[in-house]
Amino acid sequence: MVRRAKVSGMTPDCSIIVRTPAEAVAFTPYVLGFHPSDSLVVLGLSGKVVVVGVRYDLPPPAAAFDEVAQVIAHQGAPEVMVLGYGKPRLVTPAVLGLVGALAPVGVRVREALRVTDGRWWSYSCSDETCCPAEGTPCRSDLAAEAVYRGMVALPDRKALVARVASATGAIRRxxxxATERARSRFTDLTGADVEAGRGGQLIRKAGRQAIREAERVARGGGMPSHDGIAWLGVLLVRPVVLDYALARSGPDDWRLRLWGEVVRLVEPEYAPGPACLLAxxxxxxxDGALARVAVDRALKQEPTHRMAAVLDRLLGLGIGPQALVDLRAPVRSGQGRRGTDGRRARRGARRRSL
Structure with missing residues (x-):
């Protein structure tokens, strides 16, 4: 399967300007969030501004080029740069195959490059005065500019995957x-709900309270206790609680910290819910690269997880965050989402459904 690490909807204050092949090579790791290897990368450009970055594993199946080209065309970028990272035997057929598939869908390729062992070569230029046969060294001074602007590129994709891996050692114990206590608490709550004939209302209420409290703590710079995180993990198994958290979610840094920590600390069986919130x-x-590894973590733990499957599809289609899609489960006819529609209208945040 071709894996995509997509970055889109970059905000103006972190826009990347690419004028030359050297700049494309230097800035690509900061577009993706990590240094790629054995990868095919496409930078979508509007003028000189990078508006989207897409990464695929090498070698891709031959039939994948048409699919990749369609995804790239869907982004609406007038032109692209294609970069292949790795040995020539892997990179060259992939780059040339994709370039050939892009022309029929109306995407102009400004430049096609190979990056190997700290040097780059152009497939588009044969002039040895600017593109020597021995390759051109990658420029560290351009990368330093990205670092100065506060951008980060992890050493490789494995380092990114490690950000969503389960914690080990004493914390895991x-x-x-804490999870055993949370399970016992949830069993008691479920029993009380059934006994009172509340139809799950007590669980919904507890879930909303736990989500709001975790958000309050994280917004202030802290993190929930281990018991609080375990309680979140158990509650987020219920779709109604996960949907509530998704409806409140946004791009805030503190939310990324919160759900990143919850994913790491919950027992693995409870990871899919918070992984979806992180994604x-x-x-x-x-940050499409982080979204991708978070979704992968959820699907690895639970391949049939509904929300993870929706997010996987969203990333695969190259849908950008400007879509503001409503990912919650549909409500059956005659049932409303109590208290949510009015608040959303007051916030002016109308969301389109997929």
Whole structure:
């Protein structure tokens, strides 16, 4: 399967300007959030501004080029730069195959490059005065500019995956104990709900309270306790609680910190819910690479998870955060979402459904 690491909807204060092949090579890791290897990368350009970045693993299946070209065309960027990272035997057929697939869908390729062992070569230029046969060294001074602007590129994709991996050691033992307490608490709550004939209202109320409290703590710079995180994990198994958290989600840094920490600390079986919340917040912020690994974490744990599947499809289609899609489960006829529609209208945040 071709994996995509997509970055879109970059905000004006972090816009990347690419005028030359050297700049494209230097800035691509900061568009993706990590240094790519054995990868095919496409930078979508509007003028000189990078408006989208898409990454695929190498080698892709031969049939994937048409699919990739359609996804790129969907972004609406007038032209692109195509960069292949790795050995020539992997990169050259992939770059040339994609370039050939882009022309029929109306996407102009400004430049096609190979990056190998700290040097780059152009497939578009044969003039040795500017593109020597031995390649051109990658420029560290251009990368330093991105760092100065506060942009980050992790060493590789494995480092990004590690950000959503389960914590180990003493923390894991503490969380295992906290999770047992949370499970017992949830069992008691479910029993009370059934006994009172509340139809799940007590669980919905507890879920909303837990989400709001976690947000309050994280917004102030802190993190919930281990018991609080375990309680969140257990509650987020319920779709009604996950939907509530998604409806409140946004691109805030503190949300990324919150759900990133919850994903790491919850027992693995409870990771899909917070992983989806991390993915959605990352997608909203334009960090498609983090969104991708978070969705992968959710699907690895639970391949049939409804929300993870929706987010996987959203990322795969290259839909940008400007779409502001409503990812919640549809409500059956005659049932409303109590208290949410009015608040959303007052905020003026109308969301389109997929």
């Amino acid at each position: 503490d969380m295992a104990a 959605f917040a990352a997608w909203r912020s334009g």
